[in-house]
Amino acid sequence: xxxxxxxxxxxxxxxxxxxxxxxxxxxxxxxxxxxxxxxxxxxxxxxxxxxxxxxxxxxxxxxxxxxxxxxxxxxxxxxxxxxxxxxxxxxxxxxxxxxxxxxxxxxxxxxxxxxxxxxxxxxxxxxxxxxxxxxxxxxxxxxxxxxxxxxxxxxxxxxxxxxxxxxxxxxxxxxxxxxxxxxxxxxxxxxxxxxxxxxxxxxxxxxxxxxxxxxxxxxxxxxxxxxxxxxxxxxxxxxxxxxxxxxxxxxxxxxxxxxxxxxxxxxxxxxxxxxxxxxxxxxxxxxxxxxxxxxxxxxxxxxxxxxxxxxxxxxxxxxxxxxxxxxxxxxxxxxxxxxxxxxxxxxxxxxxxxxxxxxxxxxxxxxxxxxxxxxxxxxxxxxxxxxxxxxxxxxxxxxxxxxxxxxxxxxxxxxxxxxxxxxxxxxxxxxxxxxxxxxxxxxxxxxxxxxxxxxxxxxxxxxxxxxxxxxxxxxxxxxxxxx
Ligand SMILES: Cc1ncc(COP(=O)(O)O)c(C=O)c1O
Numbered sequence: 481x482x483x484x485x486x487x488x489x490x491x492x493x494x495x496x497x498x499x500x501x502x503x504x505x506x507x508x509x510x511x512x513x514x515x516x517x518x519x520x521x522x523x524x525x526x527x528x529x530x531x532x533x534x535x536x537x538x539x540x541x542x543x544x545x546x547x548x549x550x551x552x553x554x555x556x557x558x559x560x561x562x563x564x565x566x567x568x569x570x571x572x573x574x575x576x577x578x579x580x581x582x583x584x585x586x587x588x589x590x591x592x593x594x595x596x597x598x599x600x601x602x603x604x605x606x607x608x609x610x611x612x613x614x615x616x617x618x619x620x621x622x623x624x625x626x627x628x629x630x631x632x633x634x635x636x637x638x639x640x641x642x643x644x645x646x647x648x649x650x651x652x653x654x655x656x657x658x659x660x661x662x663x664x665x666x667x668x669x670x671x672x673x674x675x676x677x678x679x680x681x682x683x684x685x686x687x688x689x690x691x692x693x694x695x696x697x698x699x700x701x702x703x704x705x706x707x708x709x710x711x712x713x714x715x716x717x718x719x720x721x722x723x724x725x726x727x728x729x730x731x732x733x734x735x736x737x738x739x740x741x742x743x744x745x746x747x748x749x750x751x752x753x754x755x756x757x758x759x760x761x762x763x764x765x766x767x768x769x770x771x772x773x774x775x776x777x778x779x780x781x782x783x784x785x786x787x788x789x790x791x792x793x794x795x796x797x798x799x800x801x802x803x804x805x806x807x808x809x810x811x812x813x814x815x816x817x818x819x820x821x822x823x824x825x826x827x828x829x830x831x832x833x834x835x836x837x838x839x840x841x842x843x844x845x846x847x848x849x850x851x852x853x854x855x856x857x858x859x860x861x862x863x864x865x866x867x868x869x870x871x872x873x874x875x876x877x878x879x880x881x882x883x884x885x886x887x888x889x890x891x892x893x894x895x896x897x898x899x900x901x902x903x904x905x906x907x908x909x910x911x912x913x914x915x916x917x918x919x920x921x922x923x924x925x926x927x928x929x930x931x932x933x934x935x936x937x938x939x940x941x942x943x944x945x946x947x948x949x950x951x952x953x954x955x956x957x958x959x960x961x962x963x
Contacts (some may be wrong), residue, residue: 483523485528485565493519494535502537503544510545510606511554512891514565523565525555552594580884584585592928592936595905598879601800604843605836608799609888619835625827627819629655629807630834636841637793637807646781652809654818657829659806663730665688665841666763666790666808669821671696673909675727678720678760679881680712681922682912683730684737687765691730699724700914703739706884706921707875714750721758728761733782735768735928739884740877742772745779752785762789767806770798770847773855774878787811788924790818795837797881798847805829805837854881860930861937868941883927888946892922898943904936 493513498505513519526534528542546563549555556566586797628634634653641648656662663686671677673695681690681700691698701720704713723727729750733743743751753760764782772778783789794806810818861883862876874885887895892908899906909918926933 483520485519485523485525487526487534490519490526490531491534500870501530502541503548506535506537506545507548507552508733510549511552514549514554514567519565521565521567523562525563525565527562530929548716554628574842574892577890587890590903591905592903592932592939593905594925594928594936595907597923597925598801599881599925599929600691601802601825602840602847604840605800605803606834607938608839608843612832613914615835615839616832617868619831624831626655626831626834627823627828628815629653630710630831630838633805633834633838633841634807635686635839636691637642637809640841641791641809644781646784646809647810648809648949652812652815654808654810655829655834656806656808656822658796658801659765660686660690661825662792662794662806662808663687663763663765664693665825666728667691667694667696667816668824669814669817670694670728670761670763670790672727676724676837678717678724678726678729679914680731680736680906681914682706682909682918684732684767685907685911687730691763696727698914699726701729701877703736703741706739707873707886711736711739712743712747712751714754716749717751717767718754721754721760725758726760728763729755730763730765731782732765732768734766734778735771735877735880737880738882739770740875740880743779743782748779748782748785752782752789755786762786764789764791765792766791768797768880769933771854771881772879773851775856776878785808788816788837795840798850799837803837804834833891849906854926857926857928857930857933858883861924861933862932864937865924868937869944881927882923885924886924887920887922887944889920890944892921893919894941895922895943895947898947899936899940902939902943904939906936907942 494506497509498846510519513740514545525546528539528546531542532539535585546555546557550557550563554566557563587943625752631650633655634650638651656665667677667690671694675694675696676699677691677696678699678701679691682704688698699720702713704710704800733748735742752762762782766781769778783791788811791809792806793809795803796806808818858876862874863882865872865874865885867901872885874883877883893910896906896908907923909921912918912923
């Protein structure tokens with residue numbers, strides 16, 4: 481079914497636009513609204529006649545504005561059906577919530593891929609592969625299908641929750657092919673078409689599409705000021721819960737991706753109470769739990785406050801994304817439902833990779849090295865930003881893998897397209913926002929080596945000053961025309 485934009489809503493969104501000339505002002509306003517996602521892609525724009533009426537402009541103005549919008553790639557005209565919001569090819573990725581590494585091979589010459597918040601394997605992974613190879617023969621006589629996972633790995637993961645203060649039996653753990661697959665499995669197991677699922681915004685963008693897999697409708701709860709200290713606006717979250725009574729809520733309390741916030745104990749208790757009041761099931765993504773850089777003790781797991789919560793973990797940040805091992809800690813009564821949902825998609829995760837992760841969990845010391853490395857990288861990125869882009873703002877997070885950075889003005893989508901031409905891949909704010917928007921924000925991960933980060937910031941700063949020069953020229957030209 482088409483999604484249409486009501487004429488009055490368009491008038492509110494467009495607001496007061498420059499009318500010298502009106503067709504250009506209207507086209508620019510629409511371009512900006514489509515560019516930052518406030519008019520979602522594929523939305524049918526109101527008819528020319530309706531726009532003429534609500535904006536009080538001539539029909540010619542609207543015809544010309546729509547034609548120019550189509551010529552610039554921000555709309556497509558379908559014969560007899562109307563005009564639909566689109567984005568030019570080079571910007572399409574900003575509106576596609578699917579985020580993945582673009583440079584693929586480590587050897588992709590001259591490209592710095594900061595699209596994906598992931599780095600090389602933790603030291604010790606290669607040795608764990610060797611030990612796993614030695615352990616493998618014992619399993620080769622079995623059929624190798626393990627829909628709930630390798631028993632030894634389930635036991636190790638359950639023990640890690642017990643150490644964090646959350647009693648957990650191995651039977652409550654289901655191993656998945658990464659955390660993203662865990663999100664999709666839980667969405668399928670929990671939601672029916674039309675159910676509401678509450679989600680933070682901005683948020684880890686792949687979760688947006690994975691949560692929709694069960695047919696649920698997403699309701700977003702905006703995070704608090706990204707430059708402040710709170711992270712979660714609990715009053716707004718409580719109001720959203722009361723108004724929408726969602727079936728489930730997906731949250732990332734440990735170093736929220738992309739903002740980096742860590743939810744405090746008191747906030748967890750209050751959030752969990754609010755979820756209980758509306759019988760909303762918590763889906764807790766702890767993928768970044770292992771990336772604490774402050775050395776302070778971590779708060780108790782969210783599930784310690786919400787016994788019916790589903791918790792997601794992953795070996796990707798702990799060990800290596802190439803392993804594709806994640807897991808779900810489910811309430812005992814829901815384990816069978818999770819396994820049933822998982823076998824609709826795959827029959828189990830790679831047994832060998834599970835052996836590698838089990839070897840890593842048994843080895844000591846690797847994580848400490850990883851954290852020291854990440855701390856140095858985070859600080860190097862922050863230092864380079866202060867030095868080369870002094871007007872840009874961000875909060876230094878105590879963990880996670882990303883800085884969430886505010887540009888003083890301009891479009892992050894445009895800047896990401898500009899730096900891509902110079903060999904740096906970056907994800908602009910709208911990628912992380914459920915409804916679009918956030919186009920003055922950029923997510924810059926610090927999982928790559930320091931020299932690459934510093935080089936990337938230099939390239940971003942170059943593109944930024946070039947675009948500022950262009951904007952300055954455009955402004956001066958406009959001033960000359962008006963004068
Ligand atoms: C919050 C969050 N959840 C899930 C994932 C996906 O993890 P995996 O590689 O285990 O699928 C990521 C990856 O960055 C993430 O940041």
